[in-house]
Amino acid sequence: MFPTFFILLFIYASVSKLLDFENFQVQLAQSPLLSAYAGSISYSVIIIELLIALLLSLSKTRLLGLLASFGLMIAFTVYIYLILYHSEFVPCSCGGILENMGWATHLIFNIITVILAALAIILSTSSENKSQIIRTLSSRILSMVVTSLFGAAIVIFLFYSSEYIIKKENNFTRRFLNHPILQENFMELGIDSYYFAGVSGNFIYLANKTSPFQILKIDLQLTSSKLINLVPEGNYRFKSLSYEVLGQELFAFDGSIPIIYKAPITDSEIKLKTISLNDAFFSQIVALDSCNFALRTKTEYNTDNVLGLLNLSHKPEVRLNKSILSAKDQNIFDTDGKLLFDKSNKELYYIFFYRNQILKISNSLNLIGTMKTIDITSVSKIETIKLKDGTIKMSRPPQVNNLSTNLHRGLIFNKSGLMGKYEPKESWKSSSIIDIYKVNSSQYWGSFYVQHRGGKSLSHMLVTDHYLFALVGNDLIRYKLRQPITDGMNGVMPKNHKKE
Numbered sequence: 001m002f003p004t005f006f007i008l009l010f011i012y013a014s015v016s017k018l019l020d021f022e023n024f025q026v027q028l029a030q031s032p033l034l035s036a037y038a039g040s041i042s043y044s045v046i047i048i049e050l051l052i053a054l055l056l057s058l059s060k061t062r063l064l065g066l067l068a069s070f071g072l073m074i075a076f077t078v079y080i081y082l083i084l085y086h087s088e089f090v091p092c093s094c095g096g097i098l099e100n101m102g103w104a105t106h107l108i109f110n111i112i113t114v115i116l117a118a119l120a121i122i123l124s125t126s127s128e129n130k131s132q133i134i135r136t137l138s139s140r141i142l143s144m145v146v147t148s149l150f151g152a153a154i155v156i157f158l159f160y161s162s163e164y165i166i167k168k169e170n171n172f173t174r175r176f177l178n179h180p181i182l183q184e185n186f187m188e189l190g191i192d193s194y195y196f197a198g199v200s201g202n203f204i205y206l207a208n209k210t211s212p213f214q215i216l217k218i219d220l221q222l223t224s225s226k227l228i229n230l231v232p233e234g235n236y237r238f239k240s241l242s243y244e245v246l247g248q249e250l251f252a253f254d255g256s257i258p259i260i261y262k263a264p265i266t267d268s269e270i271k272l273k274t275i276s277l278n279d280a281f282f283s284q285i286v287a288l289d290s291c292n293f294a295l296r297t298k299t300e301y302n303t304d305n306v307l308g309l310l311n312l313s314h315k316p317e318v319r320l321n322k323s324i325l326s327a328k329d330q331n332i333f334d335t336d337g338k339l340l341f342d343k344s345n346k347e348l349y350y351i352f353f354y355r356n357q358i359l360k361i362s363n364s365l366n367l368i369g370t371m372k373t374i375d376i377t378s379v380s381k382i383e384t385i386k387l388k389d390g391t392i393k394m395s396r397p398p399q400v401n402n403l404s405t406n407l408h409r410g411l412i413f414n415k416s417g418l419m420g421k422y423e424p425k426e427s428w429k430s431s432s433i434i435d436i437y438k439v440n441s442s443q444y445w446g447s448f449y450v451q452h453r454g455g456k457s458l459s460h461m462l463v464t465d466h467y468l469f470a471l472v473g474n475d476l477i478r479y480k481l482r483q484p485i486t487d488g489m490n491g492v493m494p495k496n497h498k499k500e
Helices: 002-019 021-029 035-057 059-085 096-100 103-123 130-168 425-430 483-489
Strands: 181-188 194-200 203-208 214-219 225-232 242-246 249-254 259-264 270-277 284-287 292-298 305-311 317-321 337-342 347-352 358-361 367-371 384-386 392-394 402-408 411-416 431-438 443-451 458-463 467-472 475-481
Touching: 002 021, 002 035, 002 059, 002 103, 021 035, 035 059, 035 130, 059 103, 059 130, 103 130, 194 458, 194 467, 203 242, 225 249, 242 284, 249 270, 284 337, 292 337, 337 402, 347 402, 347 411, 402 458, 411 458, 411 483, 425 431, 431 458, 431 483, 443 467, 475 483
Parallel strands: 194 242, 225 270
Antiparallel strands: 181 475, 194 203, 203 214, 214 225, 242 249, 249 259, 259 270, 284 292, 292 305, 305 317, 337 347, 347 358, 358 367, 384 392, 402 411, 411 431, 431 443, 458 467, 467 475
16 A cells, blocks of 8 residues: 555656656756756656656565655655745745645645655564564664665755855856745836936936936835936036936036036936046946045056046045956956945945956955856957957947846845746746845845836846835836845845745
């Protein structure tokens, strides 16, 4: 009876996985315990289940099959126990029988099968000699103890090694967090040329690439908006006027002139006053405070990107560090990326567009650490051509790793341009994938989807303590941040999230 039950159980489990093998691999890849080994385990589990069924069907190997059944069910039980009580989150399902059971119910089911396997091993003892029966029982109990310890040890080893690989040495396997954001509201903007200037108090501010002398003020609930006119001091031919909100102040920049404006934020017309003129050309700039700025500029030969600091507190002072953004293979596009400043933690970072590297930079402009994004592109895949006038151009569109990035309270939110392992192509057609990195421990935290709207994908995002705001096509969308993300901001491990 017992062998027949386990034969049917393992044949059903293995066949159900084979019939939906791609989905089974995807679900294993989302496991908080086995993500890094999804490929090998997906094949191994099916082979082991079929092999055990074969052992149980032959009388000569039935006892070995029962011991193997006992060990495998111990391993499955330990796995589910770790998922429920020691993992960062509880995934949706694991395929097979579990598709139709909750995790707690499946834990009970597994415990029952472990008991049944143990009973089958004990009851299969047959002898008329009492002492022989005792010796046989003792031997089999010892075998079960060793088997159970071995099965549990394998799962625990896979758990800890998988965690290290996923977070520190990721092989491009994403782990999708369990409902980390919840859409609450949206506002139609009418055009898709807005970008986030920042947040101040209970309002977010959107600047417009096609209308650079206005800024849109919107309350955090996305219920009202107001256009505010901007009047910059002087008469200049702007090429790339951009805006940033810091505290109660609005900064305006154009690195081609170069000029920096500042003004207090008001509800009426804002008159921008010049605070820096011709002090430093720049292609990117972020305000560290009212008088200090981090910037990216070119070398005197106008080729290599370099980082610098501009201090306006007394006499304008510019300091450059030419060694931080080192190009690989002498590719002038290799160092292209984005400056990030965490206003909450006062930390400066630089993420590369075309390779998997993030730099942590001190306020004195020294490199103090590096971390990697989870893709495996360590060298930019860019092909260039040199024109007759000496100009170097890209000869074909590059592979962009990191598309849009935001940093808040120690978490980097990065829209990735690359598909990871075991990810359905359909998801990429309908969603943008956001990867989260925890900078204080230099590790990957998890990923989530932001759905496309009207065939348009996410172009910009802004993260606050409670919300993620996303610009998708013509819409501004507010998502509420849930526990997996807020835990990361607060520097604690995520708590379990039950199936919803």
